[in-house]
Amino acid sequence: MASSSSPAPAALTESGMTHRQVLEALSGLLLGMFVSMLASTVVSTSLPVIIHDLGGDQAAFTWVVTATLLTTAISTPVWGKLADLVNRKLLFQLAIGIFVVATAAAGFAQNPEWLIAMRAVQGLGAGGLAALSQVIMADIISPRERGRYMGLFGAVMALATIGGPLVGGLITDSLGWRWNFYVALPFAIAALIIVQRTLHLKPFTARKVSIDYVGIILLSTAVSLLLIWVTLAGDSFDWWSIPTLLMVGGAIVAAALFILVELRSREPLVPLSMFRNRTFTLAVLASIATGIAMFGASVFLSQYMQLARGATPTQAGLMTIPMIGGLLVASVGVGQLITRFGHWKPYLIGGGVSLIAGSWLLTTIHYDTNFALVSVYMFLLGAGVGMTMQNLVLIVQNTTEPTKIGVASSGVTFFRSLGGSIGVSVMGAALASQVTDLLGGRKADITAALATLGDQAPTWAQQLQSGSLPQVSAMPDALRVIFEDVYAQGISHSFLILVPFAIMSLIAIVFLPNVPLTRMTNRERLEAGEADLATVSVSEGMDTLTATAASPVDSDRHRHSDESRAASRPESPR
Structure with a gap:
């Protein structure tokens, strides 16, 4: 008989691991995601200063952000496909390495072009971290349990997103903006070590690797042409022009060829058969608005704080805390509720409504809008992203x-x-066009303001004519009020683009099939499916007899097997 003083065994999760083991396995993933977010967010509040110092314009500002998002988007399905074929732990470590090397190299930028190029390479690593962290989580945690651990990811994202702008602003104001690109290096080294020591995954059955290189090239071509056209049209050339015809036509042809290649490929980059699953199709539609809200808000709210309200980088970081607070509260809170009660759809619908409200209200902001109201608008937008994204x-x-x-x-x-x-890209193009038009209509006011500056007038006139992004906080009061008003109107106008996508997201969420969350990990579902194939010849009568005499453990195993079949079965059309 065991001694009464023996310690009680640690409670197992439904994945067969203790809560501590799960946290240990997730620690490296969480730190890797923290590195990715931190390296991006520390420069968010500093970008206006960086682009000003490097002599870039609004298009360069937009492309510094877009380059990372573009390569992240293109590389994400590549990493996802590799995750189904080769060692996931090694891939995750490789993604961290690529991301950090590119981030450090960006710190040596002497012009916008080098910065944009390194940010593009940075996106390759970010795509791997984003895709692989979700896949590895599915290996060790069941969907029903995953809610509370998703909340941890939300908390890490919120911590990096809150702390990043604050740290980045302080570094820029005290040491210079280049140090922003080096702050993630020690965290990255720690993440590599922790992943190596704590993450232990069972290998999948080895099979021949086949990468859809043609699909990668065609997808990259289609998306790149589209983004370059959106950025340059209306500025470098007219919307209706030969360059427009070539770029849009090329994007359409590349997209059509991509679809044909994917239909014929043995290992397609984006399996089009996935769209037969209604949950996948509607989730894709809903996630588009989430992406625009998350990335658009982080970019243009930082500009709003500095260019429309005259804030320093440090102050801009502090002023965007309400949005991140909404993301943190919603992500962690909703994750806990999903794990506890098993219901997910009401929270996603609430997130869609919050996304619409926040994006619409941000179209009403001006340079002198009460900051308490702006904070409420940002909180609603952040809460919408937090409830829907993960x-x-x-x-x-x-x-x-x-x-x-x-x-x-x-x-x-x-x-x-x-x-x-x-x-x-579209919001940046709209902002640049709106600012150009508004400044054109305020020429008389700008001339009158310059006339009040005396000997400083020629210097400021030359800076305004250079076309580079202005440093509004350093302007004389007469000029600053004009530019704050112009940029506030331009940024609020750009948020109009987000509203219809937010509405589309809510509609897609409403029609998502309300499938209960399984209590099995991805590994258990796979093993249960293999077990079903091995016993497919057993008669129905023997199944009934076995089920009647089964022990509680066997019954639970049968329940897992049933859940596996239900989760893997294609959805019937409705």
Whole structure:
């Protein structure tokens, strides 16, 4: 008989691991995601200063952000496909390495072109971190349990997103903006070590690797041409012109060829058969608006704080805390509620409503809008992102065959990043066009303001004519009021682009099939499916007899097997 003083065994989760073991396995993933977010957010509040110092314009500002989003979007399905074929732990470590090397190289930028190029390479690593973290989570945690752990990811994202702008602003104001690109290096080294020591995954059955290189090239071509056209049209050339015809036509042809290649490929980059799953299709539509909201808000709210309210980088970081607070509260709170009660749809609908409200209200902001109101608007937008972003991936994983978890998870992330990159490009183009038009209508006011500056007038006139992004906080009061008003109107106008996508997201969420969350991990579902194939010849009568005499453990195993078949079964059309 065991001694009464023996310690009680640690409670197991339904994945067969203790809570501590799960946290240990997730620690490296969480730190890797923290590195990715931190390296991006520390420069968000500093970008206006960086682009000003490097002599870039609004187009360069937009492309510094878009380049990362574009390569993240394009590389995400590649990483997802690799995750279904080769060692996932090694891939995750490789993604961290690529991301950090590119981030450090960006710190040596002497012109906008080098910065944009390194940010593009940075996106390759970010795509891997985003896709692989979701896939690896599915290996060790069941969808029903995953809610509370998704909340941890939300908390890490919120911590990096809150702390990043604050740290970045302080570094820029005290040491210089280049140090922003080096702050993630020690965290990255720690993440590599922790992943190596704590993450232990059972290997899948080895099979021949086949990468769809043609699909990668065609997808890259189609998306790149589209984004370049959106950025340059109306500025470098007319909307209706030969360059427009060539770029848009080329994007359409590349997209059509991509679809044909995917239909014929043995290992397609984006399996089009996934769109037969209604959950996947609707989640993709909903995730597009989430991507635009998340990336667009982080980029243009930072500009609003500095260019429309005259804030320093440090102050801008502090002023965007309400949005991140909304994301943190919603992500962690909703994750806990989903795990506790098992219901996910009401929270996603609430997130869609919050996304619409926040994006619409941000179209009403001016340079002198009461900051308490702006904070409420940002909180609503952040809460909408927090309730929808991770949970859209969760419900797709819940209904996807275990062997396709990688491409399904990365598929949702891909379209979220793609939506974000296109959305940021369109919002940036709208902002640049609106600012140009508004400044043209304020020429008389600008001339009158310059006339009051005396000997400083020629210097400021030359800076305004250079076309580079202005540093509004350093302007004399007479000029600053004009530019704050112009940029506030331009930024609020750009948020109009987000509203219809937010409405589309809510409609897609409403029609998502309300499939219960399974209590099995991806590994258990795969093993249960294999067991079903091995016993398929057993008669129905013997199944009934066995089920009657089964022990509680066997009954639970049968329940898991039933859940596996239900989760892997294609959805019937409704």
